[in-house]
Amino acid sequence: MPCAPFLLLGLAPFVLAGDPSQAAREDWPSFRGDPALTGVAAGILPVAPAQRWSFQAPKSIVSSPVVAEGRLVVGCDDGKVYCLDAASGEERWTFATDDVIEAPALIHAGSVYVGSSSGWFYALELARGALRWKQETGDKILGGANWVVAGGETRIVVGSYDSSLHCFAALDGSPRWTYSTGNYVNGTPAVENGWIVFGGCDSFLHVVSAEDGAGVAKIELGSDAHVAGSVALAQGRVYFGHYGNAFVCADLPRKELVWSFPDAKHPFFSSPALAEGRAVFGGRNKQLHCVAQADGKLLWKFATRRKVDGSPVIVGDAVVFGAGDGRIHVLALSDGSERWSVELGSELGGSLAVAGGWIYAAALDGRVTAFGPPVAEPVAEEKRE
Numbered sequence: 001m002p003c004a005p006f007l008l009l010g011l012a013p014f015v016l017a018g019d020p021s022q023a024a025r026e027d028w029p030s031f032r033g034d035p036a037l038t039g040v041a042a043g044i045l046p047v048a049p050a051q052r053w054s055f056q057a058p059k060s061i062v063s064s065p066v067v068a069e070g071r072l073v074v075g076c077d078d079g080k081v082y083c084l085d086a087a088s089g090e091e092r093w094t095f096a097t098d099d100v101i102e103a104p105a106l107i108h109a110g111s112v113y114v115g116s117s118s119g120w121f122y123a124l125e126l127a128r129g130a131l132r133w134k135q136e137t138g139d140k141i142l143g144g145a146n147w148v149v150a151g152g153e154t155r156i157v158v159g160s161y162d163s164s165l166h167c168f169a170a171l172d173g174s175p176r177w178t179y180s181t182g183n184y185v186n187g188t189p190a191v192e193n194g195w196i197v198f199g200g201c202d203s204f205l206h207v208v209s210a211e212d213g214a215g216v217a218k219i220e221l222g223s224d225a226h227v228a229g230s231v232a233l234a235q236g237r238v239y240f241g242h243y244g245n246a247f248v249c250a251d252l253p254r255k256e257l258v259w260s261f262p263d264a265k266h267p268f269f270s271s272p273a274l275a276e277g278r279a280v281f282g283g284r285n286k287q288l289h290c291v292a293q294a295d296g297k298l299l300w301k302f303a304t305r306r307k308v309d310g311s312p313v314i315v316g317d318a319v320v321f322g323a324g325d326g327r328i329h330v331l332a333l334s335d336g337s338e339r340w341s342v343e344l345g346s347e348l349g350g351s352l353a354v355a356g357g358w359i360y361a362a363a364l365d366g367r368v369t370a371f372g373p374p375v376a377e378p379v380a381e382e383k384r385e
Contacts, residue, residue: 026043032273036232039280039313042356060365075102079099080096100116106156114145116141119136121141155170157196160184165185183201194211195210205219228242238250245267278291282308282321288331304325305323320359322361344361357372359371
């Protein structure tokens with residue numbers, strides 16, 4: 001597939017980041033786990049994860065869970081934000097908004113940031129769920145927020161269906177800037193080195209300055225190449241799929257698309273996980289793919305029974321993901337061979353969270369389930385005469 005032109009607006013040199021696998025952390029505080037959206041979790045998964053708890057919400061859950069500071073936070077179609085104990089599943093608090101919450105939350109510095117389908121964006125206390133501030137955008141918010149330090153303060157950025165990326169002061173929600181695009185902004189923006197990178201439903205990849213919201217550069221992807229998912233950043237490159245039936249890689253320092261992995265009939269919504277020189281992502285062709293980051297060469301693929309819109313997570317030498325058939329799979333990163341799977345009984349609406357070697361899933365039937373190391377059975381003491 002020919003590479004589309006890069007429309008340069010004055011991109012400064014992009015500092016190469018290190019291997020994203022080195023930045024993996026025990027918590028999963030945001031969609032894809034870190035500001036660059038690499039989809040890499042710390043630790044290792046159990047050989048055979050066991051169900052540790054489940055929580056039943058009253059309505060469907062499309063939102064992806066996030067986990068930090070021992071808490072799991074997820075939105076629900078009943079308009080509430082739920083905070084659960086990550087170890088036990090016990091409800092800690094709920095916060096009622098005015099509409100459905102499909103967007104994943106962001107946990108940062110003791111606060112929870114999340115948008116609703118009415119266009120309101122909320123900042124809550126992680127400890128108690130109390131409202132800190134809220135701001136209104138012009139349309140629904142379906143993607144997660146991200147954080148960035150700019151202008152001597154922490155800022156929160158989030159996309160909206162009003163075709164804009166919004167930036168607020170984390171402290172009090174004061175608007176800092178708005179960047180307008182030509183169509184909906186559906187995914188979570190990625191952040192690295194003061195740049196904010198995201199795809200739009202206007203078929204462009206956008207690079208924006210966190211300082212003032214100025215457009216720095218953008219790539220034209222071609223007709224119908226809407227980017228509905230989220231991009232991932234690693235070592236100066238951007239990886240993402242689009243509705244033009246391709247998964248692509250752009251090089252920011254070189255200001256160009258460098259390769260494309262096309263499919264004849266199916267689009268790519270899933271966001272990739274990046275580690276060990278590999279990019280792993282799902283497709284609506286019912287497969288999980290692993291390609292080389294360098295050139296997009298297919299290394300392996302794994303077939304499922306339904307589309308794979310959920311985004312995979314790399315944990316050590318394993319890949320874990322949920323498929324549209326309601327199953328969670330754990331595969332070997334090296335060759336895609338299956339190590340473990342479990343049937344949830346309902347399709348996953350969003351993506352998995354992985355924290356501390358535990359897997360957290362939220363399904364369309366409203367059930368949140370945690371899988372972790374099996375609990376050892378107590379050894380009965382020998383009865384003495």
